[in-house]
Amino acid sequence: MARPIVHDETLRRRLLDTAASLIARDGAASVSLRSIAATAGTSTTAVYSLFGGKAELLTAVLDDGFASFAASQQEAAAAGLEALGRAYRTWALEHPVLYGLMFGGSLASQVPCRPTPGAAGPSIAPLFAAVAAALPGAADDEIASMVGVVWGQVHGLVSLELAGAPAAGWTWDAAYDAAIGQIGRSLGR
Numbered sequence: 001m002a003r004p005i006v007h008d009e010t011l012r013r014r015l016l017d018t019a020a021s022l023i024a025r026d027g028a029a030s031v032s033l034r035s036i037a038a039t040a041g042t043s044t045t046a047v048y049s050l051f052g053g054k055a056e057l058l059t060a061v062l063d064d065g066f067a068s069f070a071a072s073q074q075e076a077a078a079a080g081l082e083a084l085g086r087a088y089r090t091w092a093l094e095h096p097v098l099y100g101l102m103f104g105g106s107l108a109s110q111v112p113c114r115p116t117p118g119a120a121g122p123s124i125a126p127l128f129a130a131v132a133a134a135l136p137g138a139a140d141d142e143i144a145s146m147v148g149v150v151w152g153q154v155h156g157l158v159s160l161e162l163a164g165a166p167a168a169g170w171t172w173d174a175a176y177d178a179a180i181g182q183i184g185r186s187l188g189r
Helices: 009-026 033-040 044-050 054-077 081-094 096-103 106-110 121-134 140-162 172-186
Strands: none
Touching: 009 033, 009 044, 009 054, 009 096, 033 044, 033 054, 054 081, 054 096, 054 121, 081 096, 081 121, 081 140, 081 172, 096 140, 121 140, 140 172
16 A cells, blocks of 8 residues: 655645745744744654755745746746736735745845756746847847846836835836836837
8 A cells, every 4th residue: 555645745835835934034044944844734854855954945945936936927928028027026016025035135144045056047038038029139248238227127126115115206006117118118119
């Protein structure tokens, strides 16, 4: 008789979500595998079985965040550059904990972990494609430079909004609309 699978994808997902929430609340250095496992309603054995250890679990949290973010960007890509910008903000506002862990540097500053090499790349690939389409014939370095400008604008606004900064007399929706519109105009869209 086969043993039932105890450490399944549902438990893996619960551990990832629990780890992200506890880290956001308490900081990565303060969160133990024991507290993650207890909050998720399982044992540390499950964490070790599914991930290997704390650094591997935290790497999986980052990788999972980038995979989710990449899926949202890829879904928006066909609708163009403005849709990518709006999808960026929507995803960040719907996943503020993951967004903060992925882009805030809080994990790397507290615990030695980074996303798996290549995990973040698919999340920015749609932006590279959209900028390349908006700048036909542009050199790769020109495209990369514009991607940095666009990403910096969008990322900066979203980060300020999530930090609770005032929108300088605007609503965040209006500020974001103005920025997305200006980006589109600067690229001739």
